[in-house]
Amino acid sequence: MQVILGAGGAIGKDLAKELKHFTKKVRLVSRNPQKINENDELFPGDLTDTQFVEQAIKGADVAYLVAGLPYRVKTWNQHWPVIMRNVITACKKYKCKLVFFDNMYLYDAEKLSPMIEETEVNPPSKKGRVRAQIAQMLMHEAENGNLKALIARAADFYGPGISNSMFNEAVVKNLKAGKKANWFCSVKYKHNFTFTPDAAKATAVLGNTENAYGQVWHLPTVQAQTMQQWIEATARELGVEPKTMVVSKFLIGVLGLFNPLMREMKEMLYQYDRDYEFDSSKFETVFKMNPTSAKKAIKEIVGAL
The missing domain is CATH 3.90.25 (UDP-galactose 4-epimerase; domain 1)
Structure with a gap:
């Protein structure tokens, strides 16, 4: 079973369609989840609730954190670190792999052409600093061997x-x-721009590729x-x-x-x-998938x- 955390957004819906090629059961987690596939399991709740997140991830082999929050710095500062901490803790507890769907806000403003997976992290904005914080939280756990995780990063949608x-x-x-x-x-x-159906397909592929973990991947982008x-x-x-x-x-x-x-x-x-x-040439080369x-x-x- 695989679980989508934040299933109601732009990526979550397409991701649910793609995951049916890899798993018999998909659990959709959001405040008000709606079925995408006939046998989807709906799991309504709040990702800032620690106990709820534990129950949402229990029994899953892979969790995809694709949630989107309202576009407000105050909300991001308040909720993103809590959500990431909850998800990391639950994934460690249940030996669940974690795929975090991220954006490019953490990159240095002077190095946007081109942006590659190794581009310097030096966020020029408050929202970018939040993204850098939660990405570092995840990769710290992965690098220390506490968690199998990867970051799937997209450009503007x-x-x-x-x-x-x-x-x-x-x-x-x-x-x-x-x-x-x-x-x-x-x-x-x-x-x-990253085309959302491409992003969903690539994210599903990454989540189901064992040697993709422990890395950052730029999703196929035109x-x-x-x-x-x-x-x-x-x-x-x-x-x-x-x-x-x-x-x-x-x-x-x-x-x-x-x-x-x-x-x-x-x-x-x-x-x-x-x-x-x-630049998404790393993903395109490894997986032979063009945007x-x-x-x-x-x-x-x-x-x-």
Whole structure:
């Protein structure tokens, strides 16, 4: 049996579909889990509750921590270390392997092109410092032989039917509605995105590959291109003009006075004012799995609207 912790999010749903190829039973853990496969076990509860996490992991061979928390520094500081500690403790108790689905926020802002698994950890943001803290907690246990664990790391998301993707919300949906595609700082810099179905498939493969443990893996991610190219490709698929509005740092600062999300975005703008190239060649070489092309991914995203 394998268990998904945070099963209701963008990755959890696709991961449940992929895990049926590796295990007869999948346990879905979230506040309000919904069946993806016919024989899924639903396990509702709160990952900040130590006893609940122990029960959620009991009996599992592999646990996938793919939870997402509200995009607020205060929430991340309060809950992420607790969740990671709970999951590590339970996995050690029941000899369960752990796969942590992570992002790139912990990397040095001056070394985003390219980002590889060995890129220096030097988070420039408060949210990045939280991610660095919990990743270090996990790898410390793995390196000391206390736990079989790995980190599966993704770039920014895009994918069909997800609502927490900047690309989906600011580019695809705006263009489809006849509005301008919005982006931060500039559209001249390179950026790339991890397609959620690719991320889920690769995460399932990693969790079921014994010699993948003890390592960090970048999940298959399409080659970077300028945001202007991304916007033009999306406009072509939609059959509209590639109109664009660039939101400046100054404007985001002003909007942050009134909009909580913009306030949280301010410290993350370093990701948009320089090239952002997430390299997944290690995974692609080892597992012979290439990312879905940008053209095909955009087509699927548009088709799901």
